[in-house]
Amino acid sequence: MHAIRDKDRLLARVKRIAGQVAAIERALSEEADCSLTLQQVAAARGAISGLMEEIMAQHLREHVAGPDLADADRAARAEEVIALLHRYGR
Amino acid sequence: MHAIRDKDRLLARVKRIAGQVAAIERALSEEADCSLTLQQVAAARGAISGLMEEIMAQHLREHVAGPDLADADRAARAEEVIALLHRYGR
Amino acid sequence: MHAIRDKDRLLARVKRIAGQVAAIERALSEEADCSLTLQQVAAARGAISGLMEEIMAQHLREHVAGPDLADADRAARAEEVIALLHRYGR
Amino acid sequence: MHAIRDKDRLLARVKRIAGQVAAIERALSEEADCSLTLQQVAAARGAISGLMEEIMAQHLREHVAGPDLADADRAARAEEVIALLHRYGR
Structure with a gap:
């Protein structure tokens, strides 16, 4: 689990x-x-689509590009985003 | 109002x-x-997206390309589809 | 072959x-x-995407919803559009 | 400028x-x-779309999630990706 920013607004x-x-x-x-x-x-x-973009933006900012993340975690999360883009972009 | 084919399946x-x-x-x-x-x-x-395509397909078959439709109705429905595609395709 | 409206602009x-x-x-x-x-x-x-929409709009107006078309031709063209939307909408 | 992996294949x-x-x-x-x-x-x-995904994947792997990048660079690149997704996802 991890805290979701603007949770109320997303909900x-x-x-x-x-x-x-x-x-x-x-x-x-x-x-x-x-x-x-x-x-x-x-x-x-x-x-x-708008909801997808907002959650994706948070995910990129905090779990891929955020400071103090282990390189391996970043790489794994980046692969998750790439897989999602393949599915979502078609 | 007009009858919707496969209504139960769409619902x-x-x-x-x-x-x-x-x-x-x-x-x-x-x-x-x-x-x-x-x-x-x-x-x-x-x-x-799948739901959109299915309803669009029915609409095209029955309300744009169907037999026994007035030319003006066809043209108006075609314009509706075109407007939707512009919005949906972006 | 069939005449394409605004051919120069499309080209x-x-x-x-x-x-x-x-x-x-x-x-x-x-x-x-x-x-x-x-x-x-x-x-x-x-x-x-914009080019696709413009050609699709012409096709719908003239070859699916246009006047004086045989019912069978309309139906066949509508199926072509539906198949394209399935491919294009994903 | 920066080196592009699989440049020949992309070209x-x-x-x-x-x-x-x-x-x-x-x-x-x-x-x-x-x-x-x-x-x-x-x-x-x-x-x-496929080309977009491939270049995006490289960009995410190397310029957002790659090791040894300054936090500020990661954050800036992530914002670029987010802006692109907004434009591309619509």
Whole structure:
């Protein structure tokens, strides 16, 4: 475990995404217009991308580039980021 | 309103995404390892991309390319898809 | 073959991308700073995304949603777009 | 300037992308079928994404997580990566 900076703000961000997903579920069950539902899905995807970037930024700052880290830890964390970018960038 | 094909399967898909988002919230509140949380976020983003594609495919098949649609309706729906792609593709 | 609208403008757009790729090649061969090279690559990727969207928009307007198209042709073209979105959206 | 690992392989990769872009230019000038041209553009975009990832991976390994780097340099490079991810991830 390790402390997460701005934890409350990140949690609020995730709760908003949960609300967006719940709204998509309602739109589908109420058979709303496809275009409106697609806009909601695109917005939720954008929100998750933003969350991803914020957590990735913290991770890079503190667990890859932070001071007083063992070289081996840095290298291992950098490989984790690289693997994530491969998956996330496609 | 218009009927949504495979509604139950789409709803099941959205519920899974809701579960993934709830898991991200737990991981953040429990201050789990950043890399694991990032993998969960990347997975949720992939799931939302998949949902987006499936709804987009239905929309294209039935409301843009479907038979017996008025030309004006097709054109309007095509513009909606184009606007979504601009937002989604960036 | 079919006529491409704004052909000259699209060709100018592709030529610019070719120039960006040539600049990336120079940056790598001259061993420029990674960050600057990465910015050039990100810019070229953005430019190709923009080109993709413009051609996709034309294709949707004229070959999927255009008037006077046979239903079978529309359906086939819509499937092509759907397959491209699957590949491109990931 | 700094040495780039696998420089020849990266250069070969960029030359292939240049070839893909030249093929797109030919397809547009010869007014080839939109779908085929779109597939070429999607492939070029995928190739540029791959190049981006490879250069990013080297940058992270050597200039952010590498041993014997000054803390301030690491932090500055990490911020560059974060800015790139914001631009690239959207």
